[in-house]
Amino acid sequence: MPAAAKRAVDPRIERSRQVILAAALAELGEIGYGAFAIESVAARAGVGKSTIYRHWPDKLALIAAAFAILHEGAAPDLADGAPREKLERILRHVAAMVADSPFSVCLPALIDAAERDSALRRFHHRFQAEARKPLIGLIAAGIASGDFPARLDAELAALSLLGAIFFRRLMTGETFDPARVGALIDAVIGAPR
Amino acid sequence: MPAAAKRAVDPRIERSRQVILAAALAELGEIGYGAFAIESVAARAGVGKSTIYRHWPDKLALIAAAFAILHEGAAPDLADGAPREKLERILRHVAAMVADSPFSVCLPALIDAAERDSALRRFHHRFQAEARKPLIGLIAAGIASGDFPARLDAELAALSLLGAIFFRRLMTGETFDPARVGALIDAVIGAPR
DNA sequence: TCGTTATGATACGGTTACGTTCTATAGATT
DNA sequence: AATCTATAGAACGTAACCGTATCATAACGA
Numbered sequence: 001m002p003a004a005a006k007r008a009v010d011p012r013i014e015r016s017r018q019v020i021l022a023a024a025l026a027e028l029g030e031i032g033y034g035a036f037a038i039e040s041v042a043a044r045a046g047v048g049k050s051t052i053y054r055h056w057p058d059k060l061a062l063i064a065a066a067f068a069i070l071h072e073g074a075a076p077d078l079a080d081g082a083p084r085e086k087l088e089r090i091l092r093h094v095a096a097m098v099a100d101s102p103f104s105v106c107l108p109a110l111i112d113a114a115e116r117d118s119a120l121r122r123f124h125h126r127f128q129a130e131a132r133k134p135l136i137g138l139i140a141a142g143i144a145s146g147d148f149p150a151r152l153d154a155e156l157a158a159l160s161l162l163g164a165i166f167f168r169r170l171m172t173g174e175t176f177d178p179a180r181v182g183a184l185i186d187a188v189i190g191a192p193r
Numbered sequence: 194m195p196a197a198a199k200r201a202v203d204p205r206i207e208r209s210r211q212v213i214l215a216a217a218l219a220e221l222g223e224i225g226y227g228a229f230a231i232e233s234v235a236a237r238a239g240v241g242k243s244t245i246y247r248h249w250p251d252k253l254a255l256i257a258a259a260f261a262i263l264h265e266g267a268a269p270d271l272a273d274g275a276p277r278e279k280l281e282r283i284l285r286h287v288a289a290m291v292a293d294s295p296f297s298v299c300l301p302a303l304i305d306a307a308e309r310d311s312a313l314r315r316f317h318h319r320f321q322a323e324a325r326k327p328l329i330g331l332i333a334a335g336i337a338s339g340d341f342p343a344r345l346d347a348e349l350a351a352l353s354l355l356g357a358i359f360f361r362r363l364m365t366g367e368t369f370d371p372a373r374v375g376a377l378i379d380a381v382i383g384a385p386r
Numbered sequence: 387t388c389g390t391t392a393t394g395a396t397a398c399g400g401t402t403a404c405g406t407t408c409t410a411t412a413g414a415t416t
Numbered sequence: 417a418a419t420c421t422a423t424a425g426a427a428c429g430t431a432a433c434c435g436t437a438t439c440a441t442a443a444c445g446a
Contacts, residue, residue: 010414012422032305034227039403048424053405111363112225112305125366156357156380162364163356164349170304171359173318187349188381203444205392232433241394246435 013055019045020052024066029105033113036063064120067110070103071127078134083142084185090135091181095165099175107169132158149190160188206248212238213245217259222298226306229256257313260303263296264320271327276335277378283328284374288358292368300362325351342383353381 023045027036038059042049056062076093078086097103114124136158142148148157164184165176176184216238220229231252235242249255269286271279290296307317329351335341341350357377358369369377 008415010422012413016423032225032227032309034225034229034305036227037403038405042424046424048426049404050406050408050425051423054422058405108305108308112227112301114366115301116225121366124364128364151379151383153376153380156377159357159360160353160377160381163358163360164352165356166364167352167356167359170363171317171321171355173307173314183346184349184353186344187346188353190344201445203390203392205443209392230433231435235394239394241396242434243395243436243438244393247392251435 016051017055020047021066021069024062025069025102028066028109032109070106083147086138087185088181091161092178095176095178095181098165098169209244210248213240214259214262217255218262218295221259221302225302263299276340279331280378281374284354285371288369288371288374291358291362
């Protein structure tokens with residue numbers, strides 16, 4: 001009998017976790033990875049520093065946990081629609097995320113962190129690879145069905161479409177207006193038939 | 194008479210500058226912007242800390258000076274050749290830079306720094322905008338001359354091409370093999386005629 | 387050679403942050 | 417109500433690093 005009557009979970013624990021993680025994410029967005037300070041997180045969360053160390057062993061663990069939150073968004077539904085419509089839907093979603101969201105705010109910190117710590121790097125690259133898969137599959141299917149021109153390479157096309165959106169955010173300081181996604185697809189893929 | 198016989202310039206000054214800036218750039222690549230430490234730069238350069246402060250007023254000034262070095266590369270010659278060839282030349286150059294160079298090493302730090310400090314942000318965005326101009330102009334000319342398909346928007350096409358290269362570096366951890374630039378152009382622009 | 391000056395080393399006070407430990411308290415469970 | 421436990425807050429020793437100052441040295445120009 002596996003000690004069934006364990007004590008119920010204290011709600012204070014989960015509550016602390018949430019408050020601290022939210023503060024950590026805000027800190028990452030504002031301060032970045034390199035100057036990230038646990039004491040600032042504690043102050044921002046209105047929490048004792050010791051509470052943070054009760055939940056995570058050290059700074060890196062907290063940072064990793066905070067970054068993990070970024071990847072809890074609902075992906076757009078790709079069940080039905082023409083390939084071109086689905087493509088537009090998914091890219092509009094990406095553009096909106098990159099334009100304005102906790103993800104967008106933390107993106108530079110995430111990139112920087114991935115460069116400095118190998119665990120965060122694995123995390124970052126693995127997640128990005130997963131996130132790209134549906135898009136690449138969609139484009140590949142579109143090419144196969146003749147909806148997209150045969151000139152395309154699915155992976156390169158995905159890189160180009162995503163790249164355009166991310167490049168603007170990171171290198172020009174502008175955001176990619178989700179409304180312009182149609183024009184982007186026209187440019188890279190071709191106009192709708 | 195403007196005091197002509199000024200003392201000749203002490204070569205130690207320029208020598209210190211170079212050694213320190215090189216060390217600062219290496220530090221930015223390794224440590225990043227947030228945790229950048231002048232004392233580490235001094236140690237790395239084999240230089241007294243006071244020497245650094247004799248040349249730059251503070252940490253930010255040194256960082257800015259170091260980043261400025263990144264933008265002293267020779268751009269590829271665009272004097273002659275078919276539009277497609279010129280495009281390939283310029284993108285191969287970009288891909289090589291992003292794949293392996295001080296610029297590539299410091300790129301995450303630069304992006305992070307641009308996010309945290311407004312002066313560095315202006316610097317980063319201005320330079321990037323300047324660097325994009327020839328590419329956009331080239332594509333626009335190619336469209337006008339009929340060498341590139343009319344479907345294209347010059348700015349979006351430039352974003353896509355550059356974006357693909359940068360996206361790979363920053364989000365996938367892989368580099369974009371300069372040899373694959375031809376395939377990238379085929380995908381976004383179309384095969385050569 | 388001789389005065390000049392940039393330098394490396396060292397020390398300084400001040401600040402910040404790490405990660406640990408303690409205590410009284412407020413909030414849980416039973 | 418009685419008990420348990422997670423918490424906030426403070427203090428701690430340690431370490432790093434800021435920007436400044438001092439000083440003997442060595443490289444420089446003249």
